[in-house]
Structure formats: C-alpha cells, structure tokens
Amino acid sequence: MTSVTVRIAGANGDGIESSGALLMKVAAKSGLHVFGYRGYQSIIRGGHVWYQVRIGDAALNTHGDTADVLIALNQDAIANQKSRLSNNAIVIYDPTKVKPDGLQNNKLIAIPLLDTAIKISGDPIMRNVIAIGAVLKLLGIDISVFDKVIEGMFSRKGGSVVADNIKAASMGYSFGGLSTAYSLKSDGISRYVLDGNTALALGSYSGDCKFYAAYPMTPASGILHWFAAHENKGVLYKQTEDEIAAVNMTIGAASAGVRAMCGTSGGGFSLMVEGLGLAGMLEVPIVIVESQRTGPSTGLPTKTEQADLLFVMHASQGEFPRIVVAPRSVEESFYIAKEAFNLAERYQCPVLILMDLLLSEHAESVNNFNLDFAGIDRGKISETPAEGRFKRYLLTDDGISPRSIPGTAGREFIAGSDEHDEYGDLLSDAFAGLDSSLEMRRKMHSKRMRKIETMLKSEPLFVPQIEHDDAKHFLVTFGSSTGAVREAAEILKQKGLDFGLISFNYLMPLDSERTKALLSGKSLIDVECNYTAQLVHVIKATTGIDIERRILRYDGEAITSSEIAEKALFMLNSHKA
Amino acid sequence: MQDAKSVPRQYTYTSGVKPIWCPACGDFGVNAAILKAMNELKIERHNMVMVSGIGCSSAMPHPFSTYGIHGLHGRILPIATGVKLANDKLTVIATGGDGDGYGIGVGHLVHASRRNIDLTYIVMDNETYGLTTGQTSPTAMLGRKTKSTPFGNIENPVNPMALALSTGATYVARGFSGDPVHLSELIKNGIQHKGFSIIDVFSPCVTFNTVNTYDWFRQRVYKLESEGHDYTDIGKAMSKALEDVVSDYAKLPIGLFYKTDRQTYDSMDIALKNGPLVKQPAHTEADMLSLLEENR
Incomplete structure (x- = not known):
C-alpha cells in the first residue's frame, strides 16, 4: 500500500x-x-x-x-x-x-x-x-x-x-x-467522502429517524447542520434554547411515535442527564449522541478525547437499562446510528452513541453503504383497544411492555416519571412505603432491569471484536481510536512482532462471560485517549481482568499509530528486561 | 349531568384515579374547568395529550383518561413541544405550577411564547412550593413569610402575564379557580386558539399560603370583560398585566388580556408541510441514494 x-x-x-x-x-x-x-x-x-x-x-x-x-x-x-x-x-x-x-x-x-x-x-x-x-x-x-x-x-x-x-x-x-x-x-x-457526523446523520435517516433536536455545540454541530439542511426531505430539526429542552423535546417526539434523536458534546450532555433518566423511567426510546471534546468544563472545544465513557455509562440518578455504543469508524457510525433506533424501540430505552471530535469531524472515503430498508423493527406496539384501562407498564418476563402511540383509541395512559404501577399510576403519592407499594416498586424496577438480560440473550452485539485472534499480543481499545490502533498493530507486525487487535464498539451492556473468555490469558496493552484508562475500568468491572500496560493520550490530539507502536515496543522490551 | 353509560368511550374523560390535592385545594377548580372545556369541545380522548411537570398541580393528568406525560420539574413545555411537533393533529395541554413554569422552567416559557407553538399552557399559580412543604415561590409577594423566607421574601415576584406578552404569546389569560365556569371558558378558548396560549390561574394553596386565600382573591379579582377591555391591544394588555403592582394588589384583573393571530411554529415548519411527522411515510432507499450522492 x-x-x-x-x-x-x-x-x-x-x-x-x-x-x-x-x-x-x-x-x-x-x-x-x-x-x-x-x-x-x-x-x-x-x-x-x-x-x-x-x-x-x-x-x-x-x-x-x-x-x-x-x-x-x-x-x-x-x-x-x-x-x-x-x-x-x-x-x-x-x-x-x-x-x-x-x-x-x-x-x-x-x-x-x-x-x-x-x-x-x-x-x-x-x-x-x-x-x-x-x-x-x-x-x-x-x-x-x-x-x-x-x-x-x-x-x-x-x-x-x-x-x-x-x-x-x-x-x-x-x-x-x-x-x-x-x-x-x-x-x-468512485467513492463517497464524508465525516462521522454526516455518516451518523445519514445512518439515522436510513433508520427512519424523523426528529433531531440540538443546541449548537462543537463537535456535534455537523449533525444539526445536516438535519437543518434536509428539513425538506422528511426530517424535522429543532434548534432548542438549551440541551435540557433538546432532550425533553426528543422524549416528547418519541412518545408521540416518531423516531427521535438529540445530540451534543459533554457540556450539553451534562444538561441532558436528568432527561436521560426520564427516558429510562418512562421507557421512551430515544437516541442521544455525545461527541466528546477535551477536558471538563469548556476544556479544549476544538480538540478530541475519549474521557466521557464512564460519564455516559453512569449518568443519572437511579438505575435503568441503557445501551452505550462508540462507533469505530466513519462507516460504522452510519450502521450504528441506524441500528440504534431498532435497539431503542426494541428495548424501549435510551441509546447513547459516543462520538468524539476525531470521529465526528474527520472525513473518510467509503466504497458503498448497504441500505437495508427492510430492517426497521419498531418493537412491541399495541394498536387495538385494551379491555379496561391500558397497562402500559405491564409486568412481562422479558421486561418489555407493549407501548402505545397517542392517537391510538383505547390505549390511553399517563406516563409517570415517579415510580409507578402497571397503569402508570404513581406509587410515590399516597402509597409509598405501604406493603403493596414496596412490592410494586420491586417488581417494576426488576421489570425494567430485566431488559438488560433480554438484550444480552437476544443480541450478538455486546462483545468486543478480535482481529488476528491467534496473535501473541493484543492492543485493546474502543471507539474512534480503533483505526490508529489497528494501524499500530500493522506497524508492529512489520517489525516482526505478533500483534492483534481487540476493539470495543458496544460498551454497555457487556456480555461478561464472552468478554472474559475473549480477554483472559492474553498479553494485553490498553490504548485510549484519556488519563484514567476508562476502558480498563469497564473491562475490570465486567470481567475482573486488569490491564496494567496502558498507552494513554490526553493532550487533545488524536493518538497516532507510530506513537502507539513505539510505546508498545518499549513496553514489551522493558517487560523482557 | 349525562348518564355515564350513555357517553361514548372516546368522550369519557376520567380515569378514576383520585387527585392527591388537599381538600379545597384550588387545583380541584382547575380540574373541573378543564373537564368542562373538554366536554364542550368534544375532544376525543385518544387525540389529547396532557403534559405536566412536578409539583402538586402537575398531578393534573392522572385523573384524566387521555394520553399524558408526567415529566420532569420545569420541562413541561419542551416535552409538550416535542409531542406537538411529532403530531400536530393532537390537542396538547400543558399543566403545571408557578415553581415549575416561572422558576426552574421559566426559560422554556420565553421560547415557547416566541415560537408560538400551538399548545395550551395552564399554570396553577399558588405563590408557594406546596409539595416541598411551603417554601417561597417566584410569584410570592414581597415580604411574605414562608418556611424558606422566615424574615420575609425580599425578591420581586415574576409577572407571568407581562412576561408572556413581552415574549410573543398569542393568547394571554388569567383565571381564578374560585370561578371554574369563567376559567373553563378561558381554557376552552385557549384550546381553540391556534398558537401558544397561556392561562395563569390563581389557585390557592389552602395549607401553606395563609395570605393569598380564596377570600383574599375574591376581594380583589375583577373580570376584564366587565370593563370592556380591548384584548387586541397589546399596550392595554400590558398595562392590565401590571395593574396588580400598580394598585398594590388592590385590583387583580382576570379574563383575556390579549389575543392575536400569528402563524404558529408548527404551521410554518417546512418539515410539517406534508402532514404530521408521525404520519409521514418512512424514508426510502431512493431518498437515501440521492442524499448519499451529496457526498461524492
């Protein structure tokens, strides 16, 4: 080449x-x-x-x-x-x-x-x-x-x-x-050339996303520019007064039956956090894009980092199922954005797409996109009138309760942000702490959390991908750093070192058994763009496996293949000595 | 009263869920007024969405058998806006309190007003944080003693009518829950109005507000229509909005302050030209291919 x-x-x-x-x-x-x-x-x-x-x-x-x-x-x-x-x-x-x-x-x-x-x-x-x-x-x-x-x-x-x-x-x-x-x-x-934000917007479009709400913020603004420019093509873009409004409008639109998404960077996502929990509690399928930049607060607004992984995984009070996914390339941003809506609607939970400035704003050529328009799955939706009051939050074995769209006669319900029973009636007001209410809280919370088991059982997605699985050493990474790490593995191979790659895109939930099986007994070096090796935390919490050798960059520039190769080489040599 | 059995299902508006309010709470009057307006307008319950926030008054949707979202504190208007943009054929009613709408969520009020999105926003204003047991609120009068202002409130109250007028709301009204029939007319007309309607309601908290009681309001409220107020004149509307302060709370006008016709956000958004978003056909492969070509 x-x-x-x-x-x-x-x-x-x-x-x-x-x-x-x-x-x-x-x-x-x-x-x-x-x-x-x-x-x-x-x-x-x-x-x-x-x-x-x-x-x-x-x-x-x-x-x-x-x-x-x-x-x-x-x-x-x-x-x-x-x-x-x-x-x-x-x-x-x-x-x-x-x-x-x-x-x-x-x-x-x-x-x-x-x-x-x-x-x-x-x-x-x-x-x-x-x-x-x-x-x-x-x-x-x-x-x-x-x-x-x-x-x-x-x-x-x-x-x-x-x-x-x-x-x-x-x-x-x-x-x-x-x-x-x-x-x-x-x-x-003749190839397409597009950046991650455009690929993500196009992917969401092919996933029939019709609503995007955002407050301008680098590096996510490219997504809003795409939606704003295509409002005459069957999508609605709403610029909001702040990110709180963006996430809540998205929840409103998704509740009314439209596939809906909002996007921002870390600062804006901080404002969205309460809304994220609302989507979890109301079981409204929304997609949130968080495109990371460097540092807390305003940080380095035009530079990249991967330091919001643990934040998006744990943002909000309380517990609820969510899916967190970090695309590894421009092309994958397209497919992940599309699939995000199927996952959100199938499991009636928020899906968070973790981008960063590097992925959002760098452009790549792509040969072609596979446009499978048959692949839209809207999950369980009830369209016929219920006998009596509709139980929107029916206790089910798989944790997923059929939802209904306003306009559907005989399926009316009030969605409650307080803990609620199967109808959506609140437990918090007159009954909190009474025996019947304690039991319902346990049942309803378990019902929602059971969706995680259902996801892990039904979807093959929640494991890292391995390349050159017979290699002697592996570089481990996630999201946008994958390209540079793959290239580093190539450089190391050219130098005669047997390196493979283990990369994560879906990060939450993770299939702990399969992830553990994939990682255990291997010589691993972690590579990511943050100070605290957040992926290592995730791996350790999921599998018990620690990765002590880490190559970390946090100066705002994307990590390069040559520095990874150089540092990996040094680590192997010092290990020998 | 109509015999309950003879009412078709789509016009049976009550769910049987009991409201949480204290006996004689002002919010019962608002509940009755909304119900009366719905009965008169014959809104099909499956085509109505009631959105509320957090606080005593935000429990409003639960006694109703419509669709509803009881969301976060202060975020009523963004959720209601999202619902309306997704399906502009739905009747969307937003209900909440003064803390929700004029405190934590006041920024959204400004933008919903200027957007003139076709929603009806009913604010039950009791000058109190009731559910958190009686702290001061954004509309509490100067000097009022509450749990959080034991030495008297030293912050000027928000003037909701003046705020709505100055930010572009196209239907600005105020009612009193002690007069639910009058209030019901304001709500009915607000629902029928195309654009952003705000109806502020004096809705006494009988537990934590011992100053602004039913009697206190009864002695002070008067109906704008009885004075022949010209609700098409924004200048006159603004001076009526300020009358409470100017008269040192001797005169509190209720009724329609202002109404005008201006194109709504939902009627102007190019994305909604082909009908409600939720009814628009799914994106096709042909659309996708032409959009991809923009990147070659």
Whole structure:
C-alpha cells in the first residue's frame, strides 16, 4: 500500500477546510482512498489551522502522521509545521509571502500563488486551488477528475466560477518543473467522502429517524447542520434554547411515535442527564449522541478525547437499562446510528452513541453503504383497544411492555416519571412505603432491569471484536481510536512482532462471560485517549481482568499509530528486561 | 349531568384515579374547568395529550383518561413541544405550577411564547412550593413569610402575564379557580386558539399560603370583560398585566388580556408541510441514494 499525507496550513478564513475537502473529493473520485482531519481553534478568523489529507491506494485507518507534502499558505505554516514533516517532504509555498526558513533539506516548490490567483479571478482564495492543482500533479491524479468535481459543485452558481477554478487548478498542475513524485494505483472506484457526523446523520435517516433536536455545540454541530439542511426531505430539526429542552423535546417526539434523536458534546450532555433518566423511567426510546471534546468544563472545544465513557455509562440518578455504543469508524457510525433506533424501540430505552471530535469531524472515503430498508423493527406496539384501562407498564418476563402511540383509541395512559404501577399510576403519592407499594416498586424496577438480560440473550452485539485472534499480543481499545490502533498493530507486525487487535464498539451492556473468555490469558496493552484508562475500568468491572500496560493520550490530539507502536515496543522490551 | 353509560368511550374523560390535592385545594377548580372545556369541545380522548411537570398541580393528568406525560420539574413545555411537533393533529395541554413554569422552567416559557407553538399552557399559580412543604415561590409577594423566607421574601415576584406578552404569546389569560365556569371558558378558548396560549390561574394553596386565600382573591379579582377591555391591544394588555403592582394588589384583573393571530411554529415548519411527522411515510432507499450522492 502506498499513501501520501498532504497538509494544507494557513489561517482561519483562508479556505483551508474547503481546500482539504476538495482534494479529498477529487482523490476519492479517482479510485483512491482518503482520510482527512482538520486542526483548528475556537476562533473564526486568524489562528493557525491545517487540514491533513492522507491519500492511499488501499483502505486507510488514520489521517497519517507526518506530512509528505505541505502547502504553506503563510509564514506561521512554516514555523508551526516544520517539525511535523516527513524526511524529504515536499513544500509548496508562495515566495512572495513566505520564506522557507529552515527547510534546506526539503524539496521546495515556489509558486507565486497569490499573484496568479489575482490574475485569474481577482479572488485570493483561488491560490488554494492552484496549490491543489500542483498536488494532483505530484500524486499523478488525472486533472480531468478535478474538472468534473468542480462542475458538480459549482455549475449551479453560474458565472465564471467553474472556469476560474479549472483554470487555477490547471495552472498549478502544469507549473514548470513539477513532476509526479508518488505512485498511487487507482482501482477505478468512485467513492463517497464524508465525516462521522454526516455518516451518523445519514445512518439515522436510513433508520427512519424523523426528529433531531440540538443546541449548537462543537463537535456535534455537523449533525444539526445536516438535519437543518434536509428539513425538506422528511426530517424535522429543532434548534432548542438549551440541551435540557433538546432532550425533553426528543422524549416528547418519541412518545408521540416518531423516531427521535438529540445530540451534543459533554457540556450539553451534562444538561441532558436528568432527561436521560426520564427516558429510562418512562421507557421512551430515544437516541442521544455525545461527541466528546477535551477536558471538563469548556476544556479544549476544538480538540478530541475519549474521557466521557464512564460519564455516559453512569449518568443519572437511579438505575435503568441503557445501551452505550462508540462507533469505530466513519462507516460504522452510519450502521450504528441506524441500528440504534431498532435497539431503542426494541428495548424501549435510551441509546447513547459516543462520538468524539476525531470521529465526528474527520472525513473518510467509503466504497458503498448497504441500505437495508427492510430492517426497521419498531418493537412491541399495541394498536387495538385494551379491555379496561391500558397497562402500559405491564409486568412481562422479558421486561418489555407493549407501548402505545397517542392517537391510538383505547390505549390511553399517563406516563409517570415517579415510580409507578402497571397503569402508570404513581406509587410515590399516597402509597409509598405501604406493603403493596414496596412490592410494586420491586417488581417494576426488576421489570425494567430485566431488559438488560433480554438484550444480552437476544443480541450478538455486546462483545468486543478480535482481529488476528491467534496473535501473541493484543492492543485493546474502543471507539474512534480503533483505526490508529489497528494501524499500530500493522506497524508492529512489520517489525516482526505478533500483534492483534481487540476493539470495543458496544460498551454497555457487556456480555461478561464472552468478554472474559475473549480477554483472559492474553498479553494485553490498553490504548485510549484519556488519563484514567476508562476502558480498563469497564473491562475490570465486567470481567475482573486488569490491564496494567496502558498507552494513554490526553493532550487533545488524536493518538497516532507510530506513537502507539513505539510505546508498545518499549513496553514489551522493558517487560523482557 | 349525562348518564355515564350513555357517553361514548372516546368522550369519557376520567380515569378514576383520585387527585392527591388537599381538600379545597384550588387545583380541584382547575380540574373541573378543564373537564368542562373538554366536554364542550368534544375532544376525543385518544387525540389529547396532557403534559405536566412536578409539583402538586402537575398531578393534573392522572385523573384524566387521555394520553399524558408526567415529566420532569420545569420541562413541561419542551416535552409538550416535542409531542406537538411529532403530531400536530393532537390537542396538547400543558399543566403545571408557578415553581415549575416561572422558576426552574421559566426559560422554556420565553421560547415557547416566541415560537408560538400551538399548545395550551395552564399554570396553577399558588405563590408557594406546596409539595416541598411551603417554601417561597417566584410569584410570592414581597415580604411574605414562608418556611424558606422566615424574615420575609425580599425578591420581586415574576409577572407571568407581562412576561408572556413581552415574549410573543398569542393568547394571554388569567383565571381564578374560585370561578371554574369563567376559567373553563378561558381554557376552552385557549384550546381553540391556534398558537401558544397561556392561562395563569390563581389557585390557592389552602395549607401553606395563609395570605393569598380564596377570600383574599375574591376581594380583589375583577373580570376584564366587565370593563370592556380591548384584548387586541397589546399596550392595554400590558398595562392590565401590571395593574396588580400598580394598585398594590388592590385590583387583580382576570379574563383575556390579549389575543392575536400569528402563524404558529408548527404551521410554518417546512418539515410539517406534508402532514404530521408521525404520519409521514418512512424514508426510502431512493431518498437515501440521492442524499448519499451529496457526498461524492
């Protein structure tokens, strides 16, 4: 497999993100694989931002590490990115704006980007397109694919936009002295390019989600942007006054029979916690997305972390069944979002999808999605009139009671957030503490909690996945770190070390027997993006197995395959010594 | 009274569950007024959802045989909004107290008002936290002594009518549970009004509020309609909303303060152009394929 990592760096407002997105679209349409990630800050203009695009001729697990090609749009880009370049990296820069200080050992390509851009259209942003043209030449990508992508994006805009872009790219592509430097083999497949938030939104759409409520918060806002833009396609997006309103509206909509979801980051989820418990108590099927960023409080709003795992697993007072799942890739975000609604409705409980900034905001190419529209399971719903009053919370063996949708005659009920009996009538008021009430509390609480056993019995999902199960050592991880960890296992294998991968996506409930069987007796190294090794806590609580060797990162950047490999190697060597 | 047996099931509105309220609680009057309004409007009980929060008055849905959600403290309006957005054919009535709606949940009142979502919100205002045994509330008058203000309340009360008017509610009324027939008319008209209706109700707490009693209210309330109040004039409505303070609580107007027609959120949301969300057809593979193409 050959892959090239390209980094476009400059200031906010320079069009860095759209340039990265454009490069990815062209490469993915050219029969290549892409993986892109953006580095940015909480500032609208200025700051130092970069977009890293890795392009390869086989499936990619990460956005790569050091840059093989740097497009430096300002002097800061040289200063900040100098230490993050591969040996012999190629640097494209504008000699009228940027001095390539300290890059004597690199291959330097000086293109008068700004002057050329102004000559073409008068718009300085066109300099990015010229640079992309040059990169396409370096990568050996056919420039005609760029033209098609631009036509698809801008033909509706009219005027000279399409022609200007094509001209700009072509000037970069044919810039004197440039030649193709990498050998990437196209397989001719035109791929989708999308980030985790978009994949999650599309997955929920294919799961017939029709309602999304949110208060804007990075890095979950991409989901609301998708829903807001598609309100004419059979979904309703409600921007709310706060996350408390978001979760409660979602509960209202789900109670009225619509598949409903809300999403936020950790701070907003903190406000949703009481509502989460309400969904548990009323047994309303809702899906909540929590996309993590770094740290408590405001933290690092534009950086990633995996430190909310224990929080989402344990948030709320009291006990109730919930499902927690952390997708491991963009593609998996689609399938998990879709399945989340089946699980929520089948078990009438909240499902929490744990994303993070890395997964929400990085883009990947995906060959295709399997669209199984027959797979909608709405669970137990009663549609015929009941004899007498409807027992919404009927005590059942599997813990699941048939629910009814308002509008259905003869199945009316009042859902009570207080502990209640089978009708939904409250135990708390006149009867709390009396014998009949004590018994009903025990029965009703057990009924709800029994759903966990039912889930574990009925669903094959609640165990980690193992890759190379005959390996000598295993890296263990969950969610978005899985890509980097898989790549690290590959690196270690190339170094002659026999490494496999154990990765968790479904984290709650966990099948303790099967998880224990999978982990016991193995040489394990835990990898995750937090300080306290939260996955190890979960594993220990579920199986009794502790993992003492841990590779943890918590500075806000995604963990890289090379650092994992390096640290794992060190751990094995020190173990021998 | 109609013979119970002859009432068709969909119009039998009582569940048989006994309310938790103290004898003579103001909320009984509100319960009677809601029931009377439902009987007159002939709302099918399966097409009605009563949403409440937490507090004595939030027990309101339980004696009814409609659909209902007895949710969290202060979150009545978001839940009711979610229900209405999912199915705008349902009649959604939100019921709660002053602590719920003007204290912990007051932010939601502001936004439900400005959205003009088609809900009817009935607030049983007793100037007291009753279920927690008698602390001060957001509408308690200055100086009032309660368990939590033994030296007298030093916070200015919220003015619910002025708040609703200033944030865009399109039906703003106040009733008195000592006059359930009058209150019932306000509720009935509120349900029929297309838009956000708020009906604040003086609903005395007979256990913990020994100041604002039935007698205290009877001596002070008067009906706006008896004075020929022009409820289409928001300026006049605002001055009536402030009359309690201006008159040092000598005059407490009840009745319809303000009513106007403005497009509702649910009628304007593009997602609801093809009918109630819950009735819209499931997403199809063809939809999905075209949405996926946006990412190529």
